[in-house]
Amino acid sequence: MTHTTTPSHGDDDLDRARGGDDAAFARLVAPLRRELHAHCYRMLGSAHDADDALQDALVRAWRGLEGFEGRSSLRSWLYRVATRVCLDAAERRGRRALPVDLGPASDGAVVGDAPRTEVAWLGPYPDTGLDALPTTPDARYEQREAVELAFVAALQHLPGNQRAALLLFEVLGYSVAEIAGTMGTTTASVNSALQRARRAVAERVPARTQQRTLREVDDARLREVVEGYSSALENGDVDAFVALLTEDVTWSMPPMPHWYRGRAAVTDFAVRVPITGCGSWRTLPTEANGQPAVAGYLWDDGAGVYAAWSVTVLTLDGDRVCALTSFVGREHFALLGLPDALPAPG
Numbered sequence: 001m002t003h004t005t006t007p008s009h010g011d012d013d014l015d016r017a018r019g020g021d022d023a024a025f026a027r028l029v030a031p032l033r034r035e036l037h038a039h040c041y042r043m044l045g046s047a048h049d050a051d052d053a054l055q056d057a058l059v060r061a062w063r064g065l066e067g068f069e070g071r072s073s074l075r076s077w078l079y080r081v082a083t084r085v086c087l088d089a090a091e092r093r094g095r096r097a098l099p100v101d102l103g104p105a106s107d108g109a110v111v112g113d114a115p116r117t118e119v120a121w122l123g124p125y126p127d128t129g130l131d132a133l134p135t136t137p138d139a140r141y142e143q144r145e146a147v148e149l150a151f152v153a154a155l156q157h158l159p160g161n162q163r164a165a166l167l168l169f170e171v172l173g174y175s176v177a178e179i180a181g182t183m184g185t186t187t188a189s190v191n192s193a194l195q196r197a198r199r200a201v202a203e204r205v206p207a208r209t210q211q212r213t214l215r216e217v218d219d220a221r222l223r224e225v226v227e228g229y230s231s232a233l234e235n236g237d238v239d240a241f242v243a244l245l246t247e248d249v250t251w252s253m254p255p256m257p258h259w260y261r262g263r264a265a266v267t268d269f270a271v272r273v274p275i276t277g278c279g280s281w282r283t284l285p286t287e288a289n290g291q292p293a294v295a296g297y298l299w300d301d302g303a304g305v306y307a308a309w310s311v312t313v314l315t316l317d318g319d320r321v322c323a324l325t326s327f328v329g330r331e332h333f334a335l336l337g338l339p340d341a342l343p344a345p346g
Contacts, residue, residue, distance in 0.1 A: 014074070018065050025062055032075055035133045035143075036082050038125075042146060042167050043086035045096030045156050046123045047335050053089050057082040076174075080182040083168065087160045087183075095156040096122040098259075098325070099252040105261035109272040115255040115328070122153055122254065124288040124311055124327045126336050136173030144290035145209045146171045149313055149325055152289070154204035162197035165190050170198075210291050213316050221319045226292050229314065229321070230283040233274065233296060242267055246322040253310065253326040266324075282306040282342045288313050295333060296326075297342045306342040308333040 016024035029036075036057065040050035061068075061081045068077050097119055130143045145151065146167070155163050164183060168174040169190075176194075180187045214222065225244055232241035242263060251266045252259035260266045274281075274296075284295040293313045297306035308330040315323035333340050 017062075022062070025065065028074060029058060029061070029078065032078055034129050036078060038130065038133070038143065038147060039079065039167065039172070040082060040086055041125050042152060042155060042171070043083070043160075043163060044089060044093075045152055046120075047125050048123065048331075049089060049093070053085050054082065056089075057085040060085065072178075076178065079168070079172065079174075083164050083182055087164060090160040090163070094120060096120050096153075097156065097254075098122050098153055099254055099257055100250070100259055102257050105250070105265065106258045107265055109260075109265075109269040110258040111272060113253075113256040113258050116257045117255065119255065119257070122149075122156065124293070124313060124332055124335070125152070127287055127290045128337075130290070138173035140170040142211060143171075145211045147289050148210045148291060149289045149315065149323075150205045150210075151201070154201045157204065158197050158200055161185075161189075162193045162200070165193040166197040166201065169194055210315060213318070214291075217316065217319050222292065222316075225314065225316070225319065225321060226285050226294060229312070230285065230294050233281045233283060233294075236280075238267065238271055241270055244321050246317050246320045249322055249324070251324040251326070253328055255328060284338060284342075286311065286336055286338060288336060291315060293336075295336070295338050300341075303341070304344060306344070308338070308340045311336060311338075 013021075013024040013027050017028055033054070037050050037054050040053040040057070041047055044050055044053060057078070061078055064081070068074065098121070102116075102119070125147050127144055127147060130147065133143045135143065141151070155166070158166065161183060165179055168179045168182065169176070174182070176187045176190045179190045183190070228240060228244050231237065232244070245263050245266065247263055248261065249263055249266050250259060250261045251269060260269050280299050282297045282299075284297075286293045286295050288311060291313050293311055295308070296310045296312060298309040299305075300307040310326040310328045311332045312324050312326040314321050315325070330340055
């Protein structure tokens with residue numbers, strides 16, 4: 001397909017930017033920053049890495065703007081620059097992981113599980129504004145589908161060239177010839193990369209996306225699930241918690257390496273670790289990766305507040321929770337626009 005320029009920008013701004021006007025360049029790229037950032041996240045599996053990659057890409061684009069000849073849209077050219085930056089970053093840093101990538105599930109609760117700081121962990125992603133991003137009829141994935149945890153985690157198992165080819169073709173709708181130009185390779189090589197990438201991703205993602213599942217779940221029931229999880233955590237209600245789960249539910253907590261599969265193991269962990277009694281937790285509903293999520297705040301005696309602890313992304317199968325992914329760390333709260341503490345009641 002032929003890509004036209006999606007955002008409006010005048011030739012005057014382009015000429016000014018080529019002449020060294022950084023304000024004109026900022027105006028040109030402003031409408032594209034959100035979608036470029038999402039692309040960098042999909043490539044790298046970390047919103048913080050995406051921040052760095054986007055900044056690097058825009059600096060490279062600014063310095064190399066003289067080389068933009070206008071044969072493609074500015075949007076296509078910027079995607080080319082950002083993809084190359086991400087490929088370099090992915091080669092240096094390796095792939096992002098979830099606990100399931102490190103070993104088998106634990107049969108029972110591991111009390112005192114210690115973080116694995118040497119592992120590059122997959123991180124959550126704010127999905128605000130994704131629905132407003134441009135789409136193309138040639139793309140297979142919706143923008144929100146393409147940041148779902150299962151999809152982004154599957155991408156991390158692909159070599160960089162396959163990851164880039166799949167995203168450019170099936171999320172952004174670029175042609176094989178355009179992708180070959182972006183990656184400096186042949187169309188035959190791109191086609192081969194796409195075939196391998198599709199097979200690998202299909203083995204790791206559910207047949208039904210979360211977006212499709214969420215569309216089929218009644219809004220009232222979805223609220224019940226989110227509020228039910230929050231209430232169970234805050235009130236230490238194990239029975240209410242278990243009632244929300246599928247039989248084969250999983251629970252992982254990066255950067256903690258241990259994870260759990262099945263209702264019995266998940267319940268054992270819940271009873272012995274997070275559900276520590278009424279009053280220990282407060283929660284806020286949120287969203288991440290196109291999925292419902294709950295921000296958990298744990299009481300801190302020393303500070304006298306409920307301190308940011310983890311953001312749990314809920315994955316549904318029908319109207320029950322089939323996976324909980326709890327991203328532990330205060331840094332995730334600012335990313336999602338959440339406060340880093342909640343006051344004590346009264």
